[in-house]
Amino acid sequence: xxxxxxxxxxxxxxxxxxxxxxxxxxxxxxxxxxxxxxxxxxxxxxxxxxxxxxxxxxxxxxxxxxxxxxxxxxxxxxxxxxxxxxxxxxxxxxxxxxxxxxxxxxxxxxxxxxxxxxxxxxxxxxxxxxxxxxxxxxxxxxxxxxxxxxxxxxxxxxxxxxxxxxxxxxxxxxxxxxxxxxxxxxxxxxxxxxxxxxxxxxxxxxxxxxxxxxxxxxxxxxxxxxxxxxxxxxxxxxxxxxxxxxxxxxxxxxxxxxxxxxxxxxxxxxxxxxxxxxxxxxxxxxxxxxxxxxxxxxxxxxxx
Amino acid sequence: xxxxxxxxxxxxxxxxxxxxxxxxxxxxxxxxxxxxxxxxxxxxxxxxxxxxxxxxxxxxxxxxxxxxxxxxxxxxxxxxxxxxxxxxxxxxxxxx
Numbered sequence: 001x002x003x004x005x006x007x008x009x010x011x012x013x014x015x016x017x018x019x020x021x022x023x024x025x026x027x028x029x030x031x032x033x034x035x036x037x038x039x040x041x042x043x044x045x046x047x048x049x050x051x052x053x054x055x056x057x058x059x060x061x062x063x064x065x066x067x068x069x070x071x072x073x074x075x076x077x078x079x080x081x082x083x084x085x086x087x088x089x090x091x092x093x094x095x096x097x098x099x100x101x102x103x104x105x106x107x108x109x110x111x112x113x114x115x116x117x118x119x120x121x122x123x124x125x126x127x128x129x130x131x132x133x134x135x136x137x138x139x140x141x142x143x144x145x146x147x148x149x150x151x152x153x154x155x156x157x158x159x160x161x162x163x164x165x166x167x168x169x170x171x172x173x174x175x176x177x178x179x180x181x182x183x184x185x186x187x188x189x190x191x192x193x194x195x196x197x198x199x200x201x202x203x204x205x206x207x208x209x210x211x212x213x214x215x216x217x218x219x220x221x222x223x224x225x226x227x228x229x230x231x232x233x234x235x236x237x238x239x240x241x242x243x244x245x246x247x248x249x250x251x252x253x254x255x256x257x258x259x260x261x262x263x264x265x266x267x268x269x270x271x272x273x274x275x276x277x278x279x280x281x282x283x284x285x286x287x288x289x290x291x292x293x294x295x296x297x298x299x300x301x302x303x304x
Numbered sequence: 305x306x307x308x309x310x311x312x313x314x315x316x317x318x319x320x321x322x323x324x325x326x327x328x329x330x331x332x333x334x335x336x337x338x339x340x341x342x343x344x345x346x347x348x349x350x351x352x353x354x355x356x357x358x359x360x361x362x363x364x365x366x367x368x369x370x371x372x373x374x375x376x377x378x379x380x381x382x383x384x385x386x387x388x389x390x391x392x393x394x395x396x397x398x399x400x
Contacts, residue, residue: 026366030365033360033364038382038383137349140353178390178393178394179390193315194319195311207397212398212400213394214398
């Protein structure tokens with residue numbers, strides 16, 4: 001656990017007045033505030049640091065302790081115990097964590113969590129000076145859910161544990177990568193009778209080795225041997241629902257794309273509607289030809 | 305709309321320790337919908353997340369109501385652009 005230089009974080013001198021600190025905090029907060037940087041985890045992290053620095057430097061007792069021990073913060077409690085045992089009067093800080101009972105988990109976002117350094121030195125929110133963000137409605141929760149393409153193609157149920165509660169949700173077929181759904185009132189509870197926040201679940205749909213997805217359509221490349229490409233025939237191709245037989249026209253060119261209607265992804269919240277699948281043929285030129293085969297190709301070449 | 309989905313403006317203002325004029329300014333700017341029943345103003349529940357964000361910008365960052373108005377419009381544009389970017393990213397993945 002490293003020492004945190006709160007003055008450096010706010011960009012102020014150690015002699016800075018309360019007003020200087022407030023101004024520096026506000027200036028940085030305007031840049032990194034989570035409300036101004038939606039979905040930006042780096043800005044959120046930076047805001048947590050700024051918030052923590054402000055918390056310490058605008059609280060007279062915390063600042064005094066921080067200034068007194070600085071980089072020797074690890075010995076702060078030991079020093080204090082020794083001083084108290086020696087009967088010296090000390091009217092400053094009153095021991096970390098004595099007030100305890102503060103639930104940090106409720107500040108999972110928006111600059112809520114304090115560093116280990118802070119918690120070690122000040123014992124959670126000791127002193128009760130924690131500045132809580134103004135919320136009447138409960139805070140929203142955000143969660144990510146990983147899905148395979150196969151899972152995203154089927155309506156199915158999953159059980160999530162959010163804040164100790166199990167929630168069973170139905171994931172409609174056809175969800176897109178990065179799509180977010182809202183589960184109303186499953187965020188943190190409101191204050192003073194305010195409504196609970198919502199739970200937002202963002203789906204991360206993993207790439208599939210067999211298919212690429214473009215909207216509701218699926219793309220795949222299939223190998224086609226030269227003879228089938230020239231003479232035509234039938235191949236089997238993988239789809240999300242199993243293998244299908246596909247007729248190949250004679251004289252099929254390399255890179256030809258064929259559409260398998262309705263074999264793509266299900267359309268989100270439109271039962272019975274599906275995208276298409278596009279197969280691109282990658283014609284394989286035979287290798288390790290026998291002398292006879294080479295001779296036959298030469299004959300063909302001479303008859304052009 | 306049932307009363308469960310409405311929050312009285314005075315209760316909201318008292319919790320946030322803000323003047324009613326802050327709410328009415330946002331309402332006048334078209335940023336907030338209010339419902340009036342029996343001469344009492346209520347905030348629909350679905351407006352609370354946006355309203356509380358505006359209050360935070362106003363009280364925590366010292367941004368005036370005109371500034372909050374401009375930022376709110378910009379944030380809505382950012383949200384739309386982020387959604388558009390996600391769609392384009394998904395399309396790009398199919399070419400990789």
